[in-house]
Amino acid sequence: SFARDFLARCPFLVLSTYRSSQKDFAGALEAAEQALAVAPDELKTRLRHAEVLIESGVALENPDQLAQGEAELDALIAEYPGLPEGLFVVGKLALAQQDWVRAEEVMAAALEAKPDWPQARMLLGSALCAALFTPASALACGGFFCDNRPIDQSKERIVFGIDDVE
Numbered sequence: 001s002f003a004r005d006f007l008a009r010c011p012f013l014v015l016s017t018y019r020s021s022q023k024d025f026a027g028a029l030e031a032a033e034q035a036l037a038v039a040p041d042e043l044k045t046r047l048r049h050a051e052v053l054i055e056s057g058v059a060l061e062n063p064d065q066l067a068q069g070e071a072e073l074d075a076l077i078a079e080y081p082g083l084p085e086g087l088f089v090v091g092k093l094a095l096a097q098q099d100w101v102r103a104e105e106v107m108a109a110a111l112e113a114k115p116d117w118p119q120a121r122m123l124l125g126s127a128l129c130a131a132l133f134t135p136a137s138a139l140a141c142g143g144f145f146c147d148n149r150p151i152d153q154s155k156e157r158i159v160f161g162i163d164d165v166e
Helices: 002-021 025-038 043-059 063-079 084-096 100-113 118-133
Strands: none
Touching: 002 025, 002 043, 025 043, 043 063, 043 084, 063 084, 084 100, 084 118, 100 118
């Protein structure tokens, strides 16, 4: 029954979230997998498993875990389009990848569906602040008058000095 599954999986979901907050990603994943074993078809359980894989993949720079988490998340979003909780996880990933525009878009969509969600508002604010205060990348043309022809710059030296101002 739903109530029995809820009572069986809920402690594992709480434990998984707590362990993630403590940066114990192996423990968080273990707890999420235990919840998944109890209720493999339950949406929140599947979403938590994908989220832990993504968090762990980003934090530990593990591209395999990250790809698995993204695949699970993509499957959930395909199954439940516009799911605010799914969009929230996409937004967290976009922030981790410093894709401020994507983070802003998905967090705004999550808030459209669930306007009073404080965590989503905080992440939207984070994305907006990051977009405003992160310097844009500097681009250089790399050649003689920037005419887009390849130039051999191997013999060039960049000379600079430090003025000792008293």
